Amino acid sequence: MHLPRLRRSAVPAALAAALLATAACGTTEEGGDADESAAETGPVSTTDFLGRTVELDAPAEKVVALEWAEVEIVASLGVMPVGVADIEGYNTWVGTTVPLDDTVADVGTRQEPSIDAIAGLGADLVVMETDDEALIASIEEFVPVLVAEGSNATDNLGRMKRDVDMIAELLGKTDEAAALWGEFEAKIGETTAAIEAAGTGDVPYLFADGWIEGDAVSVRPFGPGSLVGSLGTAVGLENAWTGEADEVWGLGATDLEGMAQYTDTEMKFIHNNADGSNIFTEGVAGNAIWENLAFVENGAVYELPAGTWTFGGPKSSEAILDHFAEVYAS
DSSP states (O other), X not given: OXXXXXXXXXXXXXXXXXXXXXXXXXXXXHHHHHHHHHHHHSOEEXXXXXXXXXXXXXXXXXXXXXXXXXXXXXXXXXXXXXXXXXXXXXXXXXXXXXXXXXXXXXXXXXXXXXXXXXXXXXXXXXXXEXXXXXXXXXXXXXXXXEEEOOOOTTOHHHHHHHHHHHHHHHHTXXXXXXXXXXXXXXXXXXXXXXXXXXXXXXXOEEEEEEEEXXXXXXXXXXXXXXXXXXXXXXXXXXXXXXXXOOTTTOBOOEXXXXXXXXXXXXXXXXXXXXXXXXXXXXXTTTOHHHHXXXXXXXXXXXXXOTTOOTTOOHHHHHHHHHHHHHHHHO
């Protein structure tokens, strides 16, 4: 996933099913245990986002992930990656929610990961997104590659579940995936109930990040189809951004002049400041348009906790939901 950067610088296996069916038909307890073991350690396969069948002789234990959402998902399923692209960036933007341990090797940037570094890790599997598609042939000389979708502004929650399930198939972690998704769905229910109990859900929100180039402040709103927007919709909230947004990430674009449309709008403004750039505090200080916005005057400006990835997996999404609950119900 290369687009979402503040400075612009992110199918069940037939064989596994057959093995499970065999286990269910065992005539003795001993035979059933043997077949169950085979299902956990034998061949696994899945169909990735590009329609490619990816097959492994056994569930992957040594995984390299080149985009942070997939790093998070792999670690959330109980497999600590052996290699990650841009560990420093991951720790800044994602790591508070799903931390990495000090055994993980850095394999270069997300834009240009090192093929040599990946090959040297002896990995069983590399997980990437479609932005990295050009690397497939080079990496597959050394290790199988699984391509996840990463984002889909028409159904980002359904897409996230497909990515989780697909990765889990090749890790032999389908039970863990079901539990992970169950916890995420429970969080949606808890957050919805908290907002309803507070009676504040009729106030819209705008989530954005941004950057400064010279004297110009660029604002990037997260539309209804973004992952953040999909989470807001899931808990009954209204997204204030009604402008254009791209079809993959659900992101819009405006500037401080464009924010003037919200001068008299009662809403809650939430922003990401994981890198400490303070765009929506120090960066806009003294700007007449910004200072005159109703939500600024009312103190309805909220900072997302650092290390919460807005393009991530279920655990990042739970952290975003926790923040929605804090903003609306505390």
